[in-house]
Amino acid sequence: MGDWDCSNLIHVLQQGMEVAKQLQISLHAPYSSQESHELLIEKIIDAFEKALKMVNLKMGLVGRPSSQMLHSRVAIRTSQSPPLSGSPRNGNSDKDLREINRSSPNERRTKPSWTKQIRVTPGMGVEGSLDDGYTWRKYGQKSIHGAKYPRGYYRCAQRNFEGCMATKQVQRSDQDPTVFEIHYRGNHTCTMASFAVPTLGIPENQEPNFTTIPQQQPSDAMNLHLRLGVLTENLDQSFASSFHQLLTSTIKKEEQVFPSPIIENNYAQNFNCPSYVSPSDTTYFSVDNFRGHPLASSGSEVNDMISAVTSAANSPTLASLNFPFDQFHILDGQNFTFDNSPFS
């Protein structure tokens, strides 16, 4: 069990440092809000907590920890997140953990939950359609009263490593067997989430009711053309000219985060992205695909990319989807609102 531990820990720490840098920049940015600062601070704290958990877990898993090691294990002192107990093989540990979770009334926040519907088209496999960028581990299946199809229970595969508590339930629709209803609960706190967070997501602090992402046939004729822009009128010139650089570094960060072969390729392969400067005060970038997939193939990937760029740009960002949705999104720091959008 050697190789996730150190590299993941480093990733988490690097992630925390990146967010801290973002906060530093954000403190001097004209557009940044108090909310976005708090969000960044929360992310930094999360990164520390995650790192501490990983250290604790690692020390607990190491063969037979000496009593000295046990004593020196790092304490996580926040009441919201109980320290992980040691080996999962320790019979009572999970139950203890659950009871700690249950008994602490001041939870960080009630777990957000939302539902998404996916239509499976005959051509593509079910697994591919249900792929949302995260790795899930199935831990149960139940037949539900009155429902024709069983319900599958999944949790984030990073749970044991990073304590990510995100879960989802997948239920095939009775009325339309090509539709899968996916109920998500809890936001990801794992490394995978750093640039994929709003993928399925819901802007934080917003009531997470349900989101239906329209599934488009990934035919070439329906390819999305996404325009991303950053307002430059009130920003200094160096920022405007470095936006392209920010895009590039975003993808580089993703390479660190995702060891997946999909991501190993370079910037040009992820974004087919010729940039141009408009005559107005906004600099735009055109994006036709993301990670080599046409944007139309997945609404979540559009969100994925927008959030990656937004977090990198750390400034008000505009994005418009030209086809087939023809919506205009206004992005402001971490939070984005959909205007007249099928996403909401």
Place this chain on the structure above:
DNA sequence: CTTATTTGACCGAA
């Protein structure tokens, strides 16, 4: 071998 899934048992809530 390691790691993921399946599936009946188990348990708490209503």
Place this chain on the structure above:
DNA sequence: TTCGGTCAAATAAG
């Protein structure tokens, strides 16, 4: 008691 969510041993997959 039933129902739905989770656990964990057995099994399958790689």
